[in-house]
Amino acid sequence: MAISKTTLAIAPVAVAALLYRLVEFDPAPMPEEALSRSPNVPANRYGVLGSAERIGEGLLPSNEDLAYDADTGLLYTGCSDGWIKRFHVEDSAEKVKVENWAYTGGRPLGLAFGPDKQLTVADADKGLLRVISNGEGGATPKVELLTDEAEGLKFRLTDSQDVGRDGVIYFTDASYKYSYADHLYDLLEGRPYGRLLSFDPSTNETKVLVRDLYFANGVTLSPDQEFLIFCETMLQRCNKYHLQGKKKGIVENFIDNLPGMPDNIRYDGDGHYWIALAAGKTAIWETLLRYPIARKAVWILEKLKLPLPDMFSNAGVIAVDLKGEAIAYFTEPGLFTITGGLQIRNQLYMASLANSYIIRFNLTFHLS
Numbered sequence: 001m002a003i004s005k006t007t008l009a010i011a012p013v014a015v016a017a018l019l020y021r022l023v024e025f026d027p028a029p030m031p032e033e034a035l036s037r038s039p040n041v042p043a044n045r046y047g048v049l050g051s052a053e054r055i056g057e058g059l060l061p062s063n064e065d066l067a068y069d070a071d072t073g074l075l076y077t078g079c080s081d082g083w084i085k086r087f088h089v090e091d092s093a094e095k096v097k098v099e100n101w102a103y104t105g106g107r108p109l110g111l112a113f114g115p116d117k118q119l120t121v122a123d124a125d126k127g128l129l130r131v132i133s134n135g136e137g138g139a140t141p142k143v144e145l146l147t148d149e150a151e152g153l154k155f156r157l158t159d160s161q162d163v164g165r166d167g168v169i170y171f172t173d174a175s176y177k178y179s180y181a182d183h184l185y186d187l188l189e190g191r192p193y194g195r196l197l198s199f200d201p202s203t204n205e206t207k208v209l210v211r212d213l214y215f216a217n218g219v220t221l222s223p224d225q226e227f228l229i230f231c232e233t234m235l236q237r238c239n240k241y242h243l244q245g246k247k248k249g250i251v252e253n254f255i256d257n258l259p260g261m262p263d264n265i266r267y268d269g270d271g272h273y274w275i276a277l278a279a280g281k282t283a284i285w286e287t288l289l290r291y292p293i294a295r296k297a298v299w300i301l302e303k304l305k306l307p308l309p310d311m312f313s314n315a316g317v318i319a320v321d322l323k324g325e326a327i328a329y330f331t332e333p334g335l336f337t338i339t340g341g342l343q344i345r346n347q348l349y350m351a352s353l354a355n356s357y358i359i360r361f362n363l364t365f366h367l368s
Contacts, residue, residue: 025299027292028190034214034235034289039259039281042318042326048350048361049334055349056087057357059098065160065264065340066351066358067111067119075344076101076119077351077358078108084121084131089344093360102131102141107180110160110219110264114167120146122158122171124180128199147199147206157183160218160264162228169199170209170228172216184302186215187234188288188295196230196241209241210251218265220273223322229254229273231262234289238262238275238324255324259331260315261285263339264351272327273320274341276351280314280331317341317350328366335359 062080068089069076076086084102091097106125113119114130121129127148133141146169148155156179161171175193178186186193194216196209210216214234221228227242237256242248260277267273279285288294288311301308315338316331330341330348340351343363350359 023296023300023303025185025189025296027188027295027299029292030190030289031214031235033237033256036286036290037257039236040255040257040326041259042329044328044366046328046330046366047332048316048330048348048359049332051362053093053360054355054357055093055096055360056085056098057093059356060085060358061356062353063340063351063355063358064108064353065110066266066342066349067113068342068344069113069117071117075342075349075358076111077340078104078111078121078123080107080353082106082108084108084111084119089347089349102133102143104129104143109158109180110171112162112169114163114169115165116167120161120163120169122161124157124159127155127158128161128169128171130201146201147204150195150197150206150208157186159216160231162219162221164221164225167201169201170196170219170221171199172196172213172219172230174215174217174233183215185299188299190214190234190289190292190295194232209249217263218275220265220267223267223269229265231265231275233261233263233278236261236281238265253324255320255326258318258326259329260318264341266340266342268343270343271322272343273322274343274348275318275320276338276341277316277318277331278337278339278353279312280316282311282314284309284311312337312354315352317348319343330361330366 063077067076074086083100106123110122119131128146131141155173157174159172159174173195175186177193192212194213214232218231226244227240231238236258238254240252240254260280263276263278265275315335319328336354348361
């Protein structure tokens with residue numbers, strides 16, 4: 001029996017419709033604050049690629065966060081091969097020497113130095129780690145586990161962290177349901193599986209500070225350490241969590257309606273927070289956030305290993321002052337999945353999951 005052209009045309013649509021009905025993945029409607037509004041974009045907006053340098057090209061696969069040791073001039077980043085790598089910021093792009101410094105055996109993401117000058121690591125797969133270094137020229141650094149669960153619930157995606165002057169570590173578990181390998185599913189499902197936590201090395205106590213966060217991400221302490229700021233990627237905002245005073249334990253808005261999806265946030269010691277935007281506020285993301293059916297369709301495409309829409313372009317870094325006012329924005333369509341931004345003197349360093357190098361951009365004349 002001959003098959004008509006109409007049948008052939010309808011068949012793929014019918015199969016897709018059937019698959020859509022059969023799959024169990026059930027995205028949730030997003031909160032109103034995640035939906036389309038005019039983004040908080042500063043007047044000062046700059047492109048970076050035309051004059052940026054590529055540092056360590058080919059040697060820093062999917063670098064994610066940045067930590068700087070001013071005493072040694074070394075910049076550290078975690079890569080997809082499980083290594084924390086470092087290099088001297090004074091080196092030129094042509095002469096930079098990237099060193100494999102410490103191996104976690106997992107997926108190192110957020111990095112921060114504590115008051116003891118030891119590096120702590122939010123490893124997506126392993127949990128919250130500390131790297132014990134014997135100094136320059138010493139033995140290979142030892143990596144030890146600090147904590148990997150809270151309230152009987154294992155971390156699935158330990159993401160970002162910062163360390164207080166008292167040694168207490170504040171960190172996020174982006175999702176207690178999805179691992180790093182499946183983090184796109186968390187974004188597509190649109191439910192609050194993230195947590196903000198603390199770990200006190202003096203007591204080995206892990207506390208949950210805030211629950212029900214939409215992909216809890218970057219963490220940084222305020223200069224006076226009266227509060228910290230944490231990012232919620234899917235809600236395109238960063239909030240304050242008060243650590244001291246009458247507002248202790250209270251969450252307040254710091255900056256919302258960002259022009260993209262916030263990832264890591266870092267304070268530069270000079271009056272600016274630098275918020276990496278992993279993806280810009282594009283029409284694709286507006287559609288995905290507003291319509292669960294669109295997110296389910298992308299989930300099906302990913303499961304079938306079919307091409308996905310471009311969801312992570314127009315990335316960048318936004319500079320915010322101490323009052324939460326956006327003052328400068330560094331972005332353009334050619335930037336993808338920017339996950340870390342840090343100013344060191346007059347240079348802006350940008351980490352990216354999409355690159356095997358770190359972007360270095362001269363900030364002279366761009367930031368007051």
